[in-house]
Structures are given as structure tokens and as C-alpha cells.
Amino acid sequence: MTAEPLYHVVITDDWEQSAMAGEYAAATGGVAHETGGYLRATTAAGLQDLLDDGYRDLELPLTLVTLDAAALRAEGVRVEDVPPHGARVYAPLRRDGGPAVIAAAPLHREHGRWVSPLTAPPAAEHSHILAHPNVLYVGTPAYLVASTNPDGSANLAAASSHFALGTMLCLGIESDGQTALNMADRPGITVNFPSLELWPAVVRLSRLTGRTPVPAAKADRYTYEPDKFGAARLTPQPADLVTAPRVQECRLQFEATVRRMTPGVDGGYFMVEAEVIRVHADPALVREGTDDIEPAAWRPLVYAFRHFFDRGDEVGWLASSRMAPHPPLVD
Numbered sequence: 001m002t003a004e005p006l007y008h009v010v011i012t013d014d015w016e017q018s019a020m021a022g023e024y025a026a027a028t029g030g031v032a033h034e035t036g037g038y039l040r041a042t043t044a045a046g047l048q049d050l051l052d053d054g055y056r057d058l059e060l061p062l063t064l065v066t067l068d069a070a071a072l073r074a075e076g077v078r079v080e081d082v083p084p085h086g087a088r089v090y091a092p093l094r095r096d097g098g099p100a101v102i103a104a105a106p107l108h109r110e111h112g113r114w115v116s117p118l119t120a121p122p123a124a125e126h127s128h129i130l131a132h133p134n135v136l137y138v139g140t141p142a143y144l145v146a147s148t149n150p151d152g153s154a155n156l157a158a159a160s161s162h163f164a165l166g167t168m169l170c171l172g173i174e175s176d177g178q179t180a181l182n183m184a185d186r187p188g189i190t191v192n193f194p195s196l197e198l199w200p201a202v203v204r205l206s207r208l209t210g211r212t213p214v215p216a217a218k219a220d221r222y223t224y225e226p227d228k229f230g231a232a233r234l235t236p237q238p239a240d241l242v243t244a245p246r247v248q249e250c251r252l253q254f255e256a257t258v259r260r261m262t263p264g265v266d267g268g269y270f271m272v273e274a275e276v277i278r279v280h281a282d283p284a285l286v287r288e289g290t291d292d293i294e295p296a297a298w299r300p301l302v303y304a305f306r307h308f309f310d311r312g313d314e315v316g317w318l319a320s321s322r323m324a325p326h327p328p329l330v331d
């Protein structure tokens with residue numbers, strides 16, 4: 001009996017309509033897989049073949065539904081393996097948020113065929129070529145860091161380099177910006193995370209510095225702007241514990257104190273360690289009755305190779321998740 005996740009391909013419209021009906025009764029319109037009172041599923045290894053054999057010519061939007069076979073069986077549903085990669089599920093799927101349906105994500109077509117998101121990249125010796133990207137920004141959430149200028153006004157800078165460990169944030173901050181100067185003298189900052197709709201505000205900030213005169217290395221690309229909030233069309237919101245304001249439009253805001261600034265090896269940046277002392281969240285992001293951010297509700301603005309992205313669909317979780325319905329199905 002397979003304990004791996006099972007995958008079922010469904011026409012997106014059918015899947016969405018079944019949510020209203022409360023159950024998905026295996027009616028994949030027009031595709032002759034689901035006959036005989038069962039729903040046809042596959043393990044990850046069989047998904048690409050299933051897409052090629054059964055769905056290649058179908059251009060309606062398709063959704064990949066991930067099922068937990070153990071949870072189905074625990075609900076009393078008969079799940080039969082069909083070697084080598086198939087399975088049959090002998091009951092409609094409940095659409096009431098029960099544990100058997102782990103995820104539902106849109107499938108994508110490339111070069112005239114549906115592509116399994118589960119197929120591992122080739123492991124052959126010559127599977128990679130040398131690449132020479134001019135930046136190494138593989139994808140981190142963008143953030144807006146607010147600091148306090150010498151005259152008490154606020155500065156705001158777009159950034160993306162960071163990581164978090166415990167309550168500490170480590171920010172990569174260019175040493176010739178006003179933000180670095182402010183952090184060294186006035187350590188209270190806010191780190192604000194924009195979501196998708198705010199990408200134009202990040203672009204508006206991208207050629208502005210709060211430093212005057214503009215440093216020589218930036219003079220051809222940047223102009224001095226004393227009112228970054230206004231220029232970005234964002235609203236300063238008072239913080240509770242630090243002088244730098246929060247960015248009201250950001251759904252997730254950290255108040256933090258800079259604890260240490262370590263020069264980077266080439267002198268061009270500081271590794272800024274800042275302790276987060278307060279977190280503000282849009283209530284829609286917090287799971288009711290808990291203090292936890294609902295991962296599915298939070299959609300940071302991902303900055304990768306100078307482009308902005310949504311964060312994509314959920315594909316799994318850690319055993320330490322406090323929100324997941326059950327431990328991850330990983331052998």
C-alpha cells in the first residue's frame with residue numbers, strides 16, 4: 001500500500017465548482033479516465049506519463065490535486081494501488097477542508113504539453129551549463145527599511161538581502177547609503193514587508209537615495225530625495241518602540257534595534273544584525289486564536305534576478321509546522 005502522496009488531475013472549473021457542492025465526485029468532464037466509480041490517481045513517478053497520455057490535447061486550465069492516501073484510508077475510503085504508479089480512490093473527495101486533500105495547484109503547459117511539477121531535474125553528468133548571471137539574487141522577499149535621518153525625518157530604502165534566525169535579522173545594507181549612516185547612529189529601525197500590489201512602490205524607490213550629496217558611485221543612477229515615503233506614495237505609521245516609522249501599506253512590519261554592523265569583505269556593504277522587538281501584522285494574516293502567521297495567507301513580494309514574483313503555490317511543510325494538518329509525507 002502506497003504511503004506516498006497521490007496526485008489527481010482535474011479540470012480547474014470542475015474543481016472550483018465542487019467546492020460549492022462540498023465534494024468532488026470524480027467527474028473530470030470530457031476525459032475518459034474516471035469511469036467505473038473510482039477516481040484515478042498516480043504517484044509522483046507516474047504523473048508526467050498521465051499528463052502526456054490523458055491530457056496532452058486538453059487546453060482547458062487543469063489543477064493538480066495532492067491527496068494523502070493514509071488520510072483517505074483513515075476516513076474509510078478504499079484506496080487501491082494500480083502498479084506501477086497508479087491508484088484508484090473509491091469515493092468522492094470531501095471539499096470541507098478535511099486532511100485528505102493536501103493541496104490543489106494549477107498545472108502549467110510548456111511547448112504544447114502539460115508539465116509535471118514533480119519531475120526531478122536530470123541528474124546526468126552534463127545536465128548543467130556554466131552560467132554567468134550579472135547578479136546572484138536567486139529570490140528573497142523584498143523589504144522596505146525605514147530609519148531616522150540626523151534631522152529626525154524618516155528615510156526609507158528598498159532592499160532584499162536578508163535572513164532571519166530566531167529573533168535576529170541579518171540585513172545586507174550598502175555602505176554608501178543614508179540607511180547605513182542612520183543605522184550606525186540611530187539604531188531603531190523598521191523592516192516592512194510589501195506584498196504583491198506594492199511592487200510599483202519598490203520601483204519608485206529604486207533610484208532614490210536619502211543621502212546628499214549623492215555618493216559618486218551612485219551619481220549616474222540615483223537622485224537625492226528627502227521625502228522617500230511621499231515619492232513612493234506610501235504612508236508613514238508611528239512605531240511603538242522605535243523612532244523610525246512603519247510603512248502602513250505593508251501587511252507585515254517588524255520594529256527592530258540594530259545590535260551590530262559588520263563591514264563586508266569588499267567594504268561595499270554591512271552585515272547588519274538587528275533584533276526584532278515587535279511584530280505588527282494585518283489581522284487577516286494571523287490564524288484566529290493563535291499568535292501565528294497563517295503561511296497560506298502571507299504572500300511576500302519575491303525579488304529574483306531583478307524581477308518581482310508572487311511566492312507560488314504551497315508544495316509541502318516541515319514537521320515543526322504548527323499549522324499543518326499532519327506531518328509531511330516524506331520517506
Ligand SMILES: Cc1cc2nc3c(=O)[nH]c(=O)nc-3n(C[C@H](O)[C@H](O)[C@H](O)COP(=O)(O)O)c2cc1C
Binds near residue numbers: 157161162173179202
Ligand atoms: C529591489 C531592490 C532591492 C535592493 N536590495 C538592497 C539590499 O539588499 N541592500 C541595500 O543596501 N540596498 C539594496 N537596494 C538598493 C537601495 O535601495 C539603494 O542603495 C538606496 O540608495 C538606499 O537608499 P538610501 O541611500 O536612502 O539608504 C535594493 C534596491 C531595490 C530596488
